[in-house]
Amino acid sequence: MPVLLFAVLAVLCTASITAFHTPSYPSGPSIWGVKRGAASAAALTTRRQAAADGEAVENVLSPKQERRRIIQSPNFHRQGFKAESEGVESQMVSEFTSQLINEMKDSTYTFQKGDLTIKLAKSFGFCWGVERAVAMAYEARAHFPEQRIHITNEIIHNPGVNERLADMNIDFLPVDEGKKQFEHIEKDDVVILPAFGATIQEMQLLDKKGVQIVDTTCPWVAKVWTAVEKHRKLESTSVIHGKWNHEETIATASFADIYIIVKDIHEAEYVCNYIVNGGDKAEFMEKFKNAVSEGFDPDVDLEKVGLANQTTMYKRETRAIGKLFEKTMMHKYGPAEVKNHYAEFDTICDATQERQDAITDLMEEKLDFILIVGGFDSSNTAHLKEIPHMQHIPSFHIDRAERISADGSIEHREIDGSIVKTANFLPEGPLTIGVTSGASTPDAYLQEAIERLFLLRTLKGQEAPQKDTVNA
Numbered sequence: 001m002p003v004l005l006f007a008v009l010a011v012l013c014t015a016s017i018t019a020f021h022t023p024s025y026p027s028g029p030s031i032w033g034v035k036r037g038a039a040s041a042a043a044l045t046t047r048r049q050a051a052a053d054g055e056a057v058e059n060v061l062s063p064k065q066e067r068r069r070i071i072q073s074p075n076f077h078r079q080g081f082k083a084e085s086e087g088v089e090s091q092m093v094s095e096f097t098s099q100l101i102n103e104m105k106d107s108t109y110t111f112q113k114g115d116l117t118i119k120l121a122k123s124f125g126f127c128w129g130v131e132r133a134v135a136m137a138y139e140a141r142a143h144f145p146e147q148r149i150h151i152t153n154e155i156i157h158n159p160g161v162n163e164r165l166a167d168m169n170i171d172f173l174p175v176d177e178g179k180k181q182f183e184h185i186e187k188d189d190v191v192i193l194p195a196f197g198a199t200i201q202e203m204q205l206l207d208k209k210g211v212q213i214v215d216t217t218c219p220w221v222a223k224v225w226t227a228v229e230k231h232r233k234l235e236s237t238s239v240i241h242g243k244w245n246h247e248e249t250i251a252t253a254s255f256a257d258i259y260i261i262v263k264d265i266h267e268a269e270y271v272c273n274y275i276v277n278g279g280d281k282a283e284f285m286e287k288f289k290n291a292v293s294e295g296f297d298p299d300v301d302l303e304k305v306g307l308a309n310q311t312t313m314y315k316r317e318t319r320a321i322g323k324l325f326e327k328t329m330m331h332k333y334g335p336a337e338v339k340n341h342y343a344e345f346d347t348i349c350d351a352t353q354e355r356q357d358a359i360t361d362l363m364e365e366k367l368d369f370i371l372i373v374g375g376f377d378s379s380n381t382a383h384l385k386e387i388p389h390m391q392h393i394p395s396f397h398i399d400r401a402e403r404i405s406a407d408g409s410i411e412h413r414e415i416d417g418s419i420v421k422t423a424n425f426l427p428e429g430p431l432t433i434g435v436t437s438g439a440s441t442p443d444a445y446l447q448e449a450i451e452r453l454f455l456l457r458t459l460k461g462q463e464a465p466q467k468d469t470v471n472a
Contacts, residue, residue: 063232063254063255064225064226067203073207075207075212076207076213076215077140080135080139081136084139085139088142092131095442096443096445098447099447101125101443104118104120109122111450113454114454114457115431115457117432117433118433118435120434120436121355122358123355124358124437125442126439126440126441127349127351128351129195129219129351129439130195130439133194134155136192137214140190140192147188149170149171149189149191149192150170150172150189150191151194152198153196153198153247154172154377157379157438158375158441159399160442160445182209188210188211188212189209190212190213190214191213191214193213193216194217194247195221196217196246196251197221197247198217199251199254200254201254220311221248221311224252224347227307228240228252230343231308232256232257234304236304236305237256237259237260237306238253238256238257238259238306238307239259239271239305239308240262240308240309240310241262241307241308241310242261242263243261243379244290246379248310248379249261249310256293256308257293258296258301260288260293260296260301261288265324267287267288268325270284270287271298272324272325276328278299304342305341305342307342307344307345309347309348311349312349312378312439314353314356315348315349315356316353318348319348325342326338328342329341356384360387362436363387363391363393363434367393367432367433368431369394369425370393370395370434371396371436371450372385372398372435372437372438373397373400373401373449374397374399374438374440375441378438380438381439382413384397385413386415389415398449400445401445401449404452408423408424410425426456435449435450
C-alpha cells in the first residue's frame with residue numbers, strides 16, 4: 001500500500017478517536033440483554049421458537065450449522081473429483097500458463113524487445129483459491145459429461161475464463177431484475193457454487209431441489225463465515241469490511257444475524273463517531289440503507305461488534321478499521337470492558353495483499369505507465385488500479401488483450417468504473433512498462449496483453465531489429 005494511504009489511514013484513525021467526547025463508562029446493566037433491535041430479536045428467537053413448535057430443522061439451525069448439514073449430503077462435493085484431476089491439470093496448464101511469464105519469473109522479471117522494456121510485478125495472477133475453483137469446475141464437467149451443469153454466478157471475475165466455461169456447456173443462471181432465476185433447475189442437475197461462495201439461502205434451495213452441488217468456495221472465504229458465526233454466538237453485530245453489492249459480501253452477510261457493511265475507513269469512522277457521540281438516526285439509516293441487516297437499529301446493534309472482511313479488500317485498511325473499532329469501544333466502555341464489546345478473528349487473505357504489495361514495489365522502478373490485466377468487475381484488480389492512481393502514476397486497467405487496438409488506442413477502466421478509450425497510449429521512443437494482473441487472471445492472458453504491446457510497436461514501425469532479451 002502506498003505511503004500516502006498509510007498516512008491517511010493513520011490520521012483518520014487518530015482523528016476519529018480524538019474527536020470523541022470525554023467518555024463516561026456505563027456502570028449499570030447493559031441494554032444489550034434487554035433490547036437487541038427488531039432484526040436481532042427475530043434472528044435470535046426464531047430458531048428457539050421453531051424448535052419449540054417442532055418446525056423443520058433448517059429453521060432451528062444457525063446458518064453455519066445449516067451449511068454443515070448440507071455439506072454432509074452425498075450430493076455435495078467440495079473436494080473436487082480425483083479421477084478427473086490429472087486430465088484437468090494438463091488441460092489447465094495448456095490453456096492458462098505462459099512460457100514467457102515463466103521465463104520472466106525465472107530471471108529478473110524483465111523482458112526487453114527493441115525499445116520496449118517490460119517489468120513484471122513479483123506477485124500477480126491466479127491465486128490458489130481461484131485456480132482451485134476453476135479446476136473443480138473443469139473436473140465437474142468431466143465427471144458429469146451428460147448432465148446439465150449450472151453455475152450460480154461467474155466462477156471468478158475474468159471474462160475469458162467464464163467464456164471458456166460457457167463453451168463447455170456450463171450454464172450461468174439468468175438474472176431478472178437483480179434476482180437469480182432457479183426455476184429451470186431440476187433434480188439431478190449439477191450446480192456449481194463460485195469461488196466467492198453463495199448465500200445460505202441458495203444452498204438450502206439447491207439442497208431441497210436434490211441437485212448435485214459442486215462447492216468451489218475459496219477456503220479463505222469460508223474462514224470469514226466461521227468468524228461471522230463466532231460473532232453470532234457472542235451476540236455481536238458483524239461489521240463487514242466490503243462492498244455491499246459484491247457477491248462475496250452478500251454471501252458472508254447471509255451467515256450473520258445482524259450486520260453492517262462498511263466499504264472503507266471513511267464509513268468506519270462515521271459508524272464509530274455514531275457509537276460514541278450518537279447522531280441523526282435517519283441520516284445513518286439512509287447512508288447504510290443497502291448495507292445493513294433487516295431491522296437494524298444503530299442505537300442498539302452497535303453496542304457489541306465483531307470484524308469480518310471481504311477477502312479482496314485492502315489488508316492494511318481492514319486492520320486499520322479493526323483498530324478504530326477497538327479504540328472506539330475502549331473509549332466508550334473503558335479498557336477493562338473492551339473485550340466484551342469488540343471481537344476480531346484473523347480472516348485476511350494474504351494473496352490479495354501480496355499482489356498489492358508487489359505493485360507498490362513495482363512503482364519504485366522508473367516506469368512510463370503500468371498495465372493491469374483483470375476483469376472489470378474484479379474487486380482485487382480494481383484495488384490494484386487504485387494504488388498507482390493514488391501516487392499519480394499512469395496506469396491502464398484492461399480485462400483482455402483485445403482492448404489494445406491496432407489503431408494505437410486502448411480501451412480501459414477508470415477508477416470510477418467508467419470504460420474509456422485513450423488514443424496513442426504507446427508513445428514513440430524507449431518505454432519501460434510495468435505489468436501485473438489480478439488474482440483471477442491466468443498467466444496466458446497476461447502474455448497476450450504483453451504481445452499486443454509489441455505487435456502495436458511493430459505495426460507503428462517503431463521496433464528496432466534487436467534480439468529479444470529476458471534479463472538474466
